[in-house]
Amino acid sequence: MNQQKIYLLFLFSILFTSCIPTKDLIYLQKNGDSKNEIIEQVQQKPYRLQTNDILMITIKAIDSKLVELFNTSSGQNALAASDAVNYFTGYSVDDHGNIRLPILGEINVLGYTIEEVIIKIEKLLNEKYFKKEAEIFVVVKLSGFRYTINGEVEISGTKVLYQDKVNIMEAIANSGDITITGDRKDVKVIRRYPQGSETFSIDLTDSNATSSPCFYLQPNDYIYVKPLKQKAWGTGKTGIESLTTVITLLSLVTTTYLLLRN
Numbered sequence: 001m002n003q004q005k006i007y008l009l010f011l012f013s014i015l016f017t018s019c020i021p022t023k024d025l026i027y028l029q030k031n032g033d034s035k036n037e038i039i040e041q042v043q044q045k046p047y048r049l050q051t052n053d054i055l056m057i058t059i060k061a062i063d064s065k066l067v068e069l070f071n072t073s074s075g076q077n078a079l080a081a082s083d084a085v086n087y088f089t090g091y092s093v094d095d096h097g098n099i100r101l102p103i104l105g106e107i108n109v110l111g112y113t114i115e116e117v118i119i120k121i122e123k124l125l126n127e128k129y130f131k132k133e134a135e136i137f138v139v140v141k142l143s144g145f146r147y148t149i150n151g152e153v154e155i156s157g158t159k160v161l162y163q164d165k166v167n168i169m170e171a172i173a174n175s176g177d178i179t180i181t182g183d184r185k186d187v188k189v190i191r192r193y194p195q196g197s198e199t200f201s202i203d204l205t206d207s208n209a210t211s212s213p214c215f216y217l218q219p220n221d222y223i224y225v226k227p228l229k230q231k232a233w234g235t236g237k238t239g240i241e242s243l244t245t246v247i248t249l250l251s252l253v254t255t256t257y258l259l260l261r262n
Contacts, residue, residue: 020180020181020228020230023205024184024185024205024228025180025184025205026205027169027184027204027205028169028204028205028206028207028209028210029205029206029207030207044213044216045213045218046113046114046115047113047114047218047219048111048112048113048193048194049093049097049109049110049111049112049113049114049117049194050093050110050192050193050194050220051093051094051095051097051110052092052093053092053093053142053219053220054086054087054090054091054092054093054142054143055090055091055092055093055099055109055117055140055141055142055143056086056090056091056140056141056142056143057091057099057101057121057138057139057140058071058138058139059071059121059125059136059137059138059139060136060137060138060139061130061134061135061136061137062134062135063134066130066134067136069102069103070101070102070103070104070125071102086143086144087143090143093109093110096108096110097109097110097111097194098110101121103129104121104124104125107120107121107124110194111194114140114141114142117140118138118139118140121138121140122136122137122138125138141164142219144160144161144162145160145161145162145163145164145165145166145217145219146158146159146160146219146220147159147161147166147171147217147219147220147221147222147223148220148221148222148223149171149172149175149222149223149224149225150222150223150224150225151182151223151224151225151226151227152178152179152181152182152183152225152226152227152228153172153175153176153177153178153179153182153225154175154176154177154179155175155176156175157175159171159174159175161174165216166216166217167215167216167217168187168189168202168204168209168214168215168216168217168223169204171217171223172204172223172225178204178225181227181228181230182225182226182227182228183225183226183227183228184203184204184205184225185203185204185205185206186201186203186226187201187202187203187204187223187224187225188200188201188223188224188225188226189201189202189214189217189221189222189223189224190221190222190223190224191214191218191220191221191222192220192221200212200213200214202214202215
C-alpha cells in the first residue's frame with residue numbers, strides 16, 4: 001500500500017511539473033480589472049540608417065524628363081522588384097555610411113532617418129540643379145523591413161516584409177508562431193544602433209507588452225525565443241504525453257525490479 005501511494009505521489013508530481021500551463025501559451029492576457037483601461041501612445045524612436053541597409057530612391061518632378069538622369073530603372077520599378085533584385089540595384093549604405101547616386105555622387109546617410117535623407121537629397125537638387133518651380137519630389141524607402149527570428153518558432157530565419165511598420169506579433173505570426181515549448185514570457189529582441197546594440201526582454205503573455213519599446217520592431221532586429229524547461233526535461237508537453245512517459249518509466253522500473261528479484 002505504501003508503495004502504491006509513493007507511485008501515485010510520484011506520478012502526480014511529474015504531471016504537474018512537466019505539463020505546460022495554458023496561461024503560458026496565451027498572448028496579451030489582461031491582468032486585473034480592465035474596465036477603465038487607459039490607452040497610452042507608444043513612443044517609438046525613428047529608425048536610423050546603418051551600414052548594409054539598402055535604399056530605393058526615386059526622384060520625381062512635374063516634368064519627368066527633367067529627372068531622368070537622376071533615376072535608375074530600379075528606383076522606378078521598386079514596387080515590382082524582388083528582394084534579390086533590390087539587393088543588386090538598390091543603393092547600399094557602404095562601410096563609411098555613404099550611398100552613391102547618379103549625378104549627385106556620394107551622400108552620407110549613416111545615422112539619418114528616412115525623412116532626413118529625403119530632405120537632404122531635395123536640398124542638394126534644389127541648390128545645384130533645379131529651381132523651386134520644378135517641384136522636385138523625392139521618395140526614399142528601405143528595400144523591405146528585414147528582421148531575423150530564431151529559437152522556438154516554427155520557421156526561423158531572416159524575413160522581409162514590405163511594410164513600413166512591423167510589430168513583434170506580426171513578425172512571430174509570419175514565422176509560423178512560437179512552438180508550444182517556446183518561452184513566451186521572456187522573448188529577447190536584440191536591436192542594433194550605429195553606435196552599438198541593445199537587448200530587450202518582452203513578456204508576450206502580458207497585455208502591457210504593447211507598451212514595450214521593442215513591441216514595434218525596427219529593421220535588422222534579431223528575435224530569439226528560448227525553450228521552456230519542460231523541453232529539456234523531455235517528459236512531454238501535454239498531460240497525456242507526460243502520463244505516457246511516466247507509465248513507460250514505471251513499467252521499465254517494475255520490469256527491472258521483477259527480473260532482479262527472480
